[in-house]
Structures are given as structure tokens and as C-alpha cells.
Amino acid sequence: MKVKKKFIFILVFVLISVVVVTGINRSRNESLSADQELIEEDYIPVEVESIKKDTIANQISLNGKVFANEELMVMPLIPGNIVKVNVSTGDYVKKGDVLFIVDQDDVLRGIEQAQNSVDLAESGVEQAEIAMKSAEINYKTVKANVDNALLNLKRSKALYEAGALSKSQLEQAEMAASTRPIEVAEAQVKQAEISYEQSLSQLSQAKIGYEQANSNLSNSVITAPINGLISNVNAIEGQFASNAQSVATIIDIEQVYIQVDVAENTINRLSMGQEVTVTVPSAVEGELTGRIDYISPASDSKTQLYKVKVNLSNKDNKIKPGMSGSVVLDIESREDVLSVRNKAIIDSEGTKFVYVVKDDKAVKQEIALGLDTGSYIEVTKGLEEGDIVIIKGQNYVVEGQTVKVVRGE
Numbered sequence: 341m342k343v344k345k346k347f348i349f350i351l352v353f354v355l356i357s358v359v360v361v362t363g364i365n366r367s368r369n370e371s372l373s374a375d376q377e378l379i380e381e382d383y384i385p386v387e388v389e390s391i392k393k394d395t396i397a398n399q400i401s402l403n404g405k406v407f408a409n410e411e412l413m414v415m416p417l418i419p420g421n422i423v424k425v426n427v428s429t430g431d432y433v434k435k436g437d438v439l440f441i442v443d444q445d446d447v448l449r450g451i452e453q454a455q456n457s458v459d460l461a462e463s464g465v466e467q468a469e470i471a472m473k474s475a476e477i478n479y480k481t482v483k484a485n486v487d488n489a490l491l492n493l494k495r496s497k498a499l500y501e502a503g504a505l506s507k508s509q510l511e512q513a514e515m516a517a518s519t520r521p522i523e524v525a526e527a528q529v530k531q532a533e534i535s536y537e538q539s540l541s542q543l544s545q546a547k548i549g550y551e552q553a554n555s556n557l558s559n560s561v562i563t564a565p566i567n568g569l570i571s572n573v574n575a576i577e578g579q580f581a582s583n584a585q586s587v588a589t590i591i592d593i594e595q596v597y598i599q600v601d602v603a604e605n606t607i608n609r610l611s612m613g614q615e616v617t618v619t620v621p622s623a624v625e626g627e628l629t630g631r632i633d634y635i636s637p638a639s640d641s642k643t644q645l646y647k648v649k650v651n652l653s654n655k656d657n658k659i660k661p662g663m664s665g666s667v668v669l670d671i672e673s674r675e676d677v678l679s680v681r682n683k684a685i686i687d688s689e690g691t692k693f694v695y696v697v698k699d700d701k702a703v704k705q706e707i708a709l710g711l712d713t714g715s716y717i718e719v720t721k722g723l724e725e726g727d728i729v730i731i732k733g734q735n736y737v738v739e740g741q742t743v744k745v746v747r748g749e
């Protein structure tokens with residue numbers, strides 16, 4: 341019985357000891373937790389960003405429509421029945437590829453007739469040349485005879501004056517020495533030369549006709565004037581093709597342009613060759629880089645807006661004419677400047693300042709501002725490259741407050 345009481349006493353003592361020790365430990369843990377919370381309360385958690393030089397810009401986004409860089413209607417140079425069609429809508433062709441062939445029978449007959457005209461004109465030239473040479477020979481003969489007659493007249497006059505020649509004989513010598521035959525022969529030479537020149541002109545015209553006939557033969561084969569896609573075919577085999585109506589349309593879409601309308605308060609901030617950002621969601625994921633290729637010098641009479649064209653490279657032909665896209669224009673920019681997030685700036689009675697983290701302390705820094713892009717603002721004074729600026733939590737700190745960076749650089 342004594343042993344049982346002793347055991348109970350020991351058990352009670354152990355239980356009391358456990359309760360006391362547990363209470364002490366709990367009290368210590370609560371004390372430590374309270375101290376830790378007190379320490380943590382001394383820190384203000386903040387998000388920061390390092391200041392660096394960059395390019396900032398005010399931008400506007402405008403919606404526009406895509407157009408082909410070049411669109412040409414193919415028209416036959418000569419009329420005729422189409423006997424061959426080599427392309428269909430959607431085909432890609434290269435410059436010089438044969439698209440259509442027009443019936444060549446009439447053209448071949450024209451070439452034959454033109455060749456006959458050339459042969460006839462060449463024969464006329466040969467005959468005119470022979471006649472001209474004959475006239476020249478006759479002129480030389482006549483002139484030689486007249487020259488001899490003049491010499492004879494000179495001798496006859498001397499004899500007549502000496503009384504050795506009668507009056508009638510002198511008159512015969514004078515008649516023989518007339519220059520009239522030379523004038524006639526000279527006129528014949530000139531006429532022959534004119535006929536020769538005329539025959540040369542006829543030959544030249546005949547050759548031109550022959551060249552045109554041959555040109556018609558090449559024109560009967562209709563080829564692609566540019567590289568591009570066949571967007572439309574207006575002819576079928578057996579159809580008569582007029583040289584006043586297109587038989588196909590080719591579009592060049594290796595280069596395309598997107599056209600947007602710009603307001604008057606923006607147009608003078610743009611420049612030719614300026615790089616812009618373009619998106620065409622239905623064709624290409626992400627952003628593309630284009631260049632301004634055209635700025636309208638006058639506004640549209642209906643919309644009072646100015647048309648601007650932006651060129652885009654489209655080597656894979658994914659961007660199609662008629663698609664919608666958007667263009668982001670930089671209307672005002674600053675290069676290589678310091679900037680800070682708009683949300684980091686605190687405005688106190690017209691004074692702008694930010695908090696900079698130095699040695700884990702929040703330091704108030706007054707700043708001067710420049711270009712405001714909405715998300716970032718240019719800092720012209722008060723900050724240096726590399727400064728750590730509080731961009732979140734700045735409204736809960738004061739000068740000299742200890743901070744703890746929980747997010748950011």
C-alpha cells in the first residue's frame with residue numbers, strides 16, 4: 341500500500357514538471373515570436389528598379405489595310421484568238437513566263453507579206469542604183485563631148501578670123517559646143533539620185549514593216565511582266581482577246597504596304613524612311629518592322645486625314661492584300677536618356693520626387709522631368725544611371741526608413 345502511494349506521488353510530480361516546462365517553453369516561443377514580429381515591422385517591403393539610359397517615345401497605334409506593292413493588268417499587244425492558257429488564279433509566276441499564246445496564223449502571213457515587200461524594195465534599190473550609175477556615165481560622156489566641142493570652137497574662131505573658115509562652118513562649131521546637153525545630162529543624174537533615195541526609203545519602210553510583223557509574232561506570246569501571283573484570269577482558250585482588255589492580273593506581294601490615316605496634329609511628326617512597328621495578326625505572330633514609304637502632301641477631302649504608307653517585306657507571301665493590321669508610330673522620342681516609371685513618382689504640392697534605396701534606407705530625391713510616354717517619364721535632373729528607385733511601396737516609406745527589397749532588380 342505504501343509502495344502504491346509512493347508511485348502515485350512520483351507520477352503526479354512528473355506531470356506537474358511537464359506542465360511547468362511546457363508553459364515555460366510556450367512563453368519563451370511567444371516572446372521570441374513577438375520580438376521577431378517587432379523586428380520585421382521595422383522593415384518596409386518594396387519593389388525597386390535600376391535606372392538606366394534608354395530610348396523612350398510617345399506612340400500611337402493606327403489600324404490600316406494591306407495592299408500589294410504592285411498590281412499589273414496583263415493586256416495583249418495584238419488582238420486574236422487565244423489558243424493556249426498556261427496559268428490559273430493563285431499561280432506564282434516569274435517575269436518572262438509564258439501566260440497565254442494568241443493564234444499566230446495571221447501573224448505568220450503578215451511576216452511573209454512583209455518579207456515580199458522587203459525583197460521588192462531591195463530589187464527597186466538595185467534598179468535605181470543601176471539607173472543612177474548609167475546617168476552618171478552619160479553625164480561624163482556628154483561633158484567630155486562638150487568639152488571637145490568647146491576646144492574645136494576655139495580653133496574654129498581662130499581659123500575664121502584668119503579667113504580660113506567660112507561663116508557657116510563657124511556656126512556649126514558653135515552649135516556643137518552648146519552646153520545644153522550637159523544641163524540635160526546633169527538633170528538626169530539628179531533625177532536618178534532622187535529615185536535612188538526614194539527606193540532606199542521604200543526599202544527602209546519595208547524593213548520596218550518586217551520588223552513589226554516579227555514583233556507581232558513575239559507579241560502573240562503573252563508573258564509575265566513581273567514576278568508575282570496571278571490574282572485573276574479573264575481569258576479561256578478559243579476566246580478572242582482584244583488589246584484593249586486585260587486577260588490576267590498579277591500582284592507582287594514580296595513587298596506589301598499597309599496604309600493608315602493620320603490626323604493633322606501627328607502628320608508633321610513623321611518622316612520618310614522612319615521605322616515603325618507593324619502587326620498583322622491574321623498572317624504573322626508578333627511584331628514586324630516596316631518603313632514609311634509615302635506621306636500624303638494633302639488630306640483626304642472626305643476624312644480630312646492624311647494617308648501614310650508603310651512598306652513591309654513579305655518574302656514568304658503570308659501577308660495577303662486586304663488583310664487588316666495596325667501600325668505603331670513614334671510621334672516623339674528621346675534617345676539615350678534616363679527614365680523612371682510613372683508610378684514611382686510622388687507629387688507633393690507641385691514638387692516631383694522619388695525614393696532611392698541607399699544602404700537599405702529610403703532616400704527622398706527631388707527630380708525634374710521631360711517627355712512623358714504614359715508608362716515612363718524622362719528624368720532630366722535628380723537621378724543618375726544605376727540609381728535604385730522604389731517603384732512599389734514608396735507611399736509607405738519616409739526619409740531614412742529602412743526598407744527590404746522583395747521584388748525587382
